[in-house]
Amino acid sequence: xxxxxxxxxxxxxxxxxxxxxxxxxxxxxxxxxxxxxxxxxxxxxxxxxxxxxxxxxxxxxxxxxxxxxxxxxxxxxxxxxxxxxxxxxxxxxxxxxxxxxxxxxxxxxxxxxxxxxxxxxxxxxxxxxxxxxxxxxxxxxxxxxxxxxxxxxxxxxxxxxxxxxxxxxxxxxxxxxxxxxxxxxxxxxxxxxxxxxxxxxxxxxxxxxxxxxxxxxxxxxxxxxxxxxxxxxxxxxxxxxxxxxxxxxxxxxxxxxxxxxxxxxxxxxxxxxxxxxxxxxxxxxxxxxxxxxxxxxxxxxxxxxxxxxxxxxxxxxxxxxxxxxxxxxxxxxxxxxxxxxxxxxxxxxxxxxxxxxxxxxxxxxxxxxxxxxxxxxxxxxxxxxxxxxxxxxxxxxxxxxxxxxxxxxxxxxxxxxxxxxxxxxxxxxxxxxxxxxxxxxxxxxxxxxxxxxxxxxxxxxxxxxxxxxxxxxxxxxxxxxxxxxxxxxxxxxxxxxxxxx
Amino acid sequence: xxxxxxxxxxxxxxxxxxxxxxxxxxxxxxxxxxxxxxxxxxxxxxxxxxxxxxxxxxxxxxxxxxxxxxxxxxxxxxxxxxxxxxxxxxxxxxxxxxxxxxxxxxxxxxxxxxxxxxxxxxxxxxxxxxxxxxxxxxxxxxxxxxxxxxxxxxxxxxxxxxxxxxxxxxxxxxxxxxxxxxxxxxxxxxxxxxxxxxxxxxxxxxxxxxxxxxxxxxxxxxxxxxxxxxxxxxxxxxxxxxxxxxxxxxxxxxxxxxxxxxxxxxxxxxxxxxxxxxxxxxxxxxxxxxxxxxxxxxxxxxxxxxxxxxxxxxxxxxxxxxxxxxxxxxxxxxxxxxxxxxxxxxxxxxxxxxxxxxxxxxxxxxxxxxxxxxxxxxxxxxxxxxxxxxxxxxxxxxxxxxxxxxxxxxxxxxxxxxxxxxxxxxxxxxxxxxxxxxxxxxxxxxxxxxxxx
Numbered sequence: 001x002x003x004x005x006x007x008x009x010x011x012x013x014x015x016x017x018x019x020x021x022x023x024x025x026x027x028x029x030x031x032x033x034x035x036x037x038x039x040x041x042x043x044x045x046x047x048x049x050x051x052x053x054x055x056x057x058x059x060x061x062x063x064x065x066x067x068x069x070x071x072x073x074x075x076x077x078x079x080x081x082x083x084x085x086x087x088x089x090x091x092x093x094x095x096x097x098x099x100x101x102x103x104x105x106x107x108x109x110x111x112x113x114x115x116x117x118x119x120x121x122x123x124x125x126x127x128x129x130x131x132x133x134x135x136x137x138x139x140x141x142x143x144x145x146x147x148x149x150x151x152x153x154x155x156x157x158x159x160x161x162x163x164x165x166x167x168x169x170x171x172x173x174x175x176x177x178x179x180x181x182x183x184x185x186x187x188x189x190x191x192x193x194x195x196x197x198x199x200x201x202x203x204x205x206x207x208x209x210x211x212x213x214x215x216x217x218x219x220x221x222x223x224x225x226x227x228x229x230x231x232x233x234x235x236x237x238x239x240x241x242x243x244x245x246x247x248x249x250x251x252x253x254x255x256x257x258x259x260x261x262x263x264x265x266x267x268x269x270x271x272x273x274x275x276x277x278x279x280x281x282x283x284x285x286x287x288x289x290x291x292x293x294x295x296x297x298x299x300x301x302x303x304x305x306x307x308x309x310x311x312x313x314x315x316x317x318x319x320x321x322x323x324x325x326x327x328x329x330x331x332x333x334x335x336x337x338x339x340x341x342x343x344x345x346x347x348x349x350x351x352x353x354x355x356x357x358x359x360x361x362x363x364x365x366x367x368x369x370x371x372x373x374x375x376x377x378x379x380x381x382x383x384x385x386x387x388x389x390x391x392x393x394x395x396x397x398x399x400x401x402x403x404x405x406x407x408x409x410x411x412x413x414x415x416x417x418x419x420x421x422x423x424x425x426x427x428x429x430x431x432x433x434x435x436x437x438x439x440x441x442x443x444x445x446x447x448x449x450x451x452x453x454x455x456x457x458x459x460x461x462x463x464x465x466x467x468x469x470x471x472x473x474x475x476x477x478x479x480x481x482x483x484x485x486x487x488x489x490x491x492x493x494x495x496x497x498x499x500x501x
Numbered sequence: 502x503x504x505x506x507x508x509x510x511x512x513x514x515x516x517x518x519x520x521x522x523x524x525x526x527x528x529x530x531x532x533x534x535x536x537x538x539x540x541x542x543x544x545x546x547x548x549x550x551x552x553x554x555x556x557x558x559x560x561x562x563x564x565x566x567x568x569x570x571x572x573x574x575x576x577x578x579x580x581x582x583x584x585x586x587x588x589x590x591x592x593x594x595x596x597x598x599x600x601x602x603x604x605x606x607x608x609x610x611x612x613x614x615x616x617x618x619x620x621x622x623x624x625x626x627x628x629x630x631x632x633x634x635x636x637x638x639x640x641x642x643x644x645x646x647x648x649x650x651x652x653x654x655x656x657x658x659x660x661x662x663x664x665x666x667x668x669x670x671x672x673x674x675x676x677x678x679x680x681x682x683x684x685x686x687x688x689x690x691x692x693x694x695x696x697x698x699x700x701x702x703x704x705x706x707x708x709x710x711x712x713x714x715x716x717x718x719x720x721x722x723x724x725x726x727x728x729x730x731x732x733x734x735x736x737x738x739x740x741x742x743x744x745x746x747x748x749x750x751x752x753x754x755x756x757x758x759x760x761x762x763x764x765x766x767x768x769x770x771x772x773x774x775x776x777x778x779x780x781x782x783x784x785x786x787x788x789x790x791x792x793x794x795x796x797x798x799x800x801x802x803x804x805x806x807x808x809x810x811x812x813x814x815x816x817x818x819x820x821x822x823x824x825x826x827x828x829x830x831x832x833x834x835x836x837x838x839x840x841x842x843x844x845x846x847x848x849x850x851x852x853x854x855x856x857x858x859x860x861x862x863x864x865x866x867x868x869x870x871x872x873x874x875x876x877x878x879x880x881x882x883x884x885x886x887x888x889x890x891x892x893x894x895x896x897x898x899x900x901x902x903x904x905x906x907x908x909x910x911x912x913x914x915x916x917x918x919x920x921x922x923x924x925x926x927x928x929x930x931x932x933x934x935x936x937x938x939x940x941x942x943x944x945x946x947x948x949x950x951x952x953x954x
Contacts, residue, residue: 019803019804020610020614022614022617022618022621023618023838023842024618024621031845032845032847032848033587033842033843033844033845033848034585034843034844034845034847034848034851034852035585036583036848036851036852036855036935037583037935037936037938038938039855039859039935039936039937039938039939040938040939040940041855041858041859041862041937041938041939041942042858042862042939043858044858044861046746046854046857049857049858049861050718050747050857050880050882051718051880053720053748054718054747054748054880055746055747055748056746056747056748056749056752059745059746059846059847059849059850060625060626060744060745060749060846060849060850061625061846062622062625062841062842062844062845062846062848062849063841063842063845063846064845064846064847065842065845067587067843070587070591070839070842070843071587071591073842074591074594074615074839074842075591075594077610077611077612077614077615078594078596078597078611079596079611080608080610080611080614081596081597081600081608081609081610081611081612082596082600082605082608082609083595083596083597083598083599083600084595084599084600085595085596085598085599086595086596089601091601091604094601096601097505098505099598099599100505100550102550102553102554104593104598105554106554106557109557109558109560109561110561110567110568110569111558111560111561111562111563111564111567111569112560112561112564112567112770112771113768113769113770114567114568114569114768114769115564115566115567115568115769115770115771116566116573116575116579116581116769116771116906117579117769117770117771117772117773118575118577118579118909118913118914119565119566119571119575119906120566120894120897120898120910120913122565122898123564123565123566123571123901123906124564124565124566124771125563125564125565126559126560126561126562126563126564127560127564127771129560129563130560137544140542140543140544141542141544143538152637152638152641152773152774152830153637153826153827153828153829154827154828155815155825155826155827155828156637156641158825159676159679159825162679163675163676163678163679166678166679167678186816186827187814187815187816187817187818187819187822187827188815188816188825188827190815190819190820190822191815191818191819191820191822191824191825192825193820194820194821194822194825195648195676195679195680195824195825196679197678197679197680197681200819200820238529238531238532240531240532240533242533242536243533243535243536266532267542268538268541268542269529269532269537269538270529270532270536270537270538271536271538274536274537274538275536276536283828285828291598291599291832292599292600292601292602292828293597293598293600293830293831293832293833294597294598294600294601294602294603294609294612294615294831294832294835295600295601295602295603295612295634295792295828295829295831295832296635296637296774296828296829296830296831296832296833297773297774297828297830297832297833298828313675333675333678334671334672334674334675334678335640335668335671335672335675336672336675336676337637337638337640337641337672337772337773338578338638338639338640338641338666338668338669338672338761338772338773338775339579339638339668339771339772339773339775340771340772340773341772341773342637342773342774343770343771343772343773343774344770344771344773344774345773345774347557347560350557351553351557353544354545354547354548354553354556354557355503355504355547355548355549355550355553356503356504356547357503357544357545357546357547357548358541358542358543358544358545358546358547359541359546359547360503360504360547361542361544361547362541362542363504363506363525364504364506366525366526366528367506367508367513367525369528369529370508370513370516370517370520370525370528371516373520373528374516374519374520377519377520377521378519389531390520390522390528390530390531414605415605415607418605418607418608423605423608424604424605426604429816443506444505444506444507445507446507446508446512447507447508447512447515447516473800475607475608478607478608479607479608479610480606480607480610480799480801480803480805481607481799481800481801481803482607482799482800483606483607483797483798483799483800483805483806483807484797484798484799484800484805485797485807485809485811487797487798488795488796488797488807488809489795489809489810489811489812492631492786492793492795492809492810493795493796493797494617494620494624494630494631494632494786494793494794494795494796494809495617495620495621495624495625495630495631495632496617496618496621497621497624497625497630498630498796500796
């Protein structure tokens with residue numbers, strides 16, 4: 001469809017090839033970088049201020065480097081790191097879309113970034129307004145009544161949601177024991193269920209990759225607290241029987257929990273509240289483009305239907321007259337964060353929503369789904385889809401033909417893609433798909449970039465036929481080759497001070 | 502309407518043709534019409550970045566407590582430390598900012614090595630051999646420590662000093678509803694934990710804050726003795742800046758160290774994103790929550806880093822995982838490593854010392870005022886609590902008019918019935934960092950004198 005594929009993060013070596021010494025290895029006693037204010041505060045010896053029984057005999061060894069050496073060290077580390085800004089990052093289920101610099105600039109505004117979290121409400125009206133504005137918008141997007149912005153990430157949102165579920169049932173004198181999870185769910189779901197004090201009941205998927213409604217009915221009962229569902233699910237497929245699922249769960253008095261990992265697919269098209277969900281968490285670092293930070297910070301607000309609003313964590317920012325104040329819901333489950341949540345992440349998400357508005361967010365979803373479906377069709381001859389029909393924002397493909405013909409596995413394809421200048425897709429997830437490669441291109445990648453990815457996979461398929469051994473050794477042009485994970489686990493070296501094997 | 506989509510209308514049409522539908526809406530034909538949203542989202546229309554900039558600038562301008570308006574003497578776990586341009590520039594590099602969890606170590610050595618350096622620094626500050634790759638914040642790090650203690654002992658009773666930050670205790674109570682842990686909040690008497698008269702049965706963890714949230718340097722040896730006598734883990738919640746000069750948690754016999762890492766390079770940020778510090782003893786490593794980075798070799802024998810001991814984690818172990826943590830606070834951990842590199846051994850010591858010097862100077866001046874009495878005579882480090890003859894929130898409002906954020910009103914920090922302090926409405930918690938000058942402190946004292954007259 002396009003004559004000239006887009007640029008990509010490809011060169012040999014792909015990025016910084018030479019090992020970088022650690023901060024401790026470049027340290028030279030007596031060197032330093034820090035500069036502090038002149039304060040004129042009387043410089044009394046520490047031993048006069050604090051009983052010596054509390055003082056360490058020697059200062060903690062940090063490192064001793066010049067500012068220039070620190071800059072060189074960290075910059076070289078950054079050159080050994082792939083990122084969204086560098087190239088396409090189609091890591092399924094993670095929504096690695098472009099993170100607008102504008103939103104970073106909003107978060108850097110000293111009017112927001114310099115504010116102490118315990119300053120009184122009268123002196124933080126702007127921040128409370130940010131929280132209220134965001135909560136109202138997230139509720140409009142999800143079709144819910146109220147939300148907490150405290151959870152710091154998706155998994156924190158899940159656990160918060162489960163505690164809300166528990167508080168709701170207990171308030172009705174209702175003791176329930178189990179939470180149902182599809183076999184395609186993210187691992188955080190069952191882990192959160194355990195921490196929420198419930199047992200996991202797994203419900204299988206049917207041959208269409210969707211929750212098996214009959215099997216679900218078979219495991220439902222009066223001891224079921226609820227179900228956790230991702231929709232579209234982790235295969236990238238929309239749960240078409242959601243209305244029936246919701247009715248069945250509500251029938252036994254259970255609640256529906258919406259895992260918002262895949263919310264990007266449905267913005268402005270269908271809302272969790274309208275599907276019958278009672279509790280919804282969102283991953284602002286996915287859907288609302290706040291940067292993933294190498295593994296956080298994220299933000300995992302939880303929105304609820306009206307009958308659960310009284311249980312939300314507190315305090316919450318609320319409107320009061322023409323201004324804003326804090327209020328704790330009457331039957332609140334309590335705090336789930338040390339302060340008010342990952343506030344600067346929340347501010348970024350609000351800025352993203354301001355820019356997009358209703359129509360812009362809908363276009364985001366539509367183009368995410370368009371890109372995923374185009375990629376699914378474009379790659380069908382090499383990597384067939386696990387379920388060959390319309391997908392949502394991501395497509396789960398299989399490397400089974402390459403494995404059967406040449407012994408080349410999904411992992412080999414993923415590693416070879418790194419050589420080609422692309423981040424790998426998610427591999428071997430969902431667990432129910434053989435040789436799974438889950439691609440989530442996101443809406444911000446151009447058709448030219450998608451075509452470049454497709455051509456890279458075509459080259460890998462040719463290599464699979466001609467040089468499968470070479471693919472087992474991939475990647476070779478990256479800062480390091482495949483790493484010995486077993487060795488790392490067998491003899492843990494988690495600090496520079498640990499004894500080496 | 503604005504967005505960041507690259508597609509031209511012609512490209513959309515070509516792509517739709519390959520997919521086999523004739524419109525973008527057609528991509529959703531299989532979504533039941535009964536649940537589809539008619540009429541679009543009820544949100545304002547989108548605006549361009551320059552237009553949105555005007556909108557969002559108003560938020561910051563309406564925060565009276567921003568640094569350009571008020572000089573910060575508030576602490577309570579969030580401190581106004583120097584973050585130099587070099588740290589902001591390095592930590593803001595988009596390679597770190599726009600990557601995700603290092604699932605592909607061959608192209609993530611930058612983040613992995615930075616985390617490894619961070620783990621090394623946290624372990625040294627804690628005086629313990631192992632640190633993880635970060636947790637959400639200090640409060641949730643405490644919760645993970647309690648879960649670890651439950652795993653280690655099979656018991657569920659948690660003795661938590663009321664000197665632990667009130668919000669952290671509140672978070673521990675919230676999550677105990679799910680785990681079934683019994684969180685026993687041990688009272689403070691005169692600013693110190695009263696460990697006497699506790700039922701030692703079934704105790705999994707003894708938690709002490711060092712210094713405690715009132716600033717007091719308690720003797721962790723008492724908590725250690727109690728933990729040892731009942732076979733429980735000792736968890737020390739520490740101030741990481743103070744840890745630069747104080748005896749380490751490990752040297753007091755802690756099994757787990759938790760802390761709030763915000764002071765290392767992260768702005769006050771209205772409370773987040775912050776950084777949960779977590780370190781532990783060697784024998785607890787298989788129960789560690791979240792990610793941990795280990796050193797290893799690649800197939801060509803070169804040093805390399807990778808996330809390890811993965812069999813503990815939620816994506817492998819599912820409902821039997823040690824924690825549900827996935828996304829954590831990596832960027833803040835990387836930032837902390839860079840900030841500590843900038844400070845170095847001498848700088849951290851200097852910052853900690855100056856905090857203590859400033860705090861003691863201000864304390865001595867304030868307790869000389871009429872209407873001010875110290876809450877306790879116990880030793881403190883960089884923060885202290887004062888009982889005022891007027892309500893603390895009124896004093897804070899008054900000093901704000903003089904350009905000072907006077908501290909944190911305990912009334913706003915502690916919940917009802919808190920066993921750490923009586924009559925919290927009269928108590929002001931004051932913190933001093935290395936950024937506060939003598940002139941600022943003297944101005945504070947003069948303003949306080951006026952406010953109490």
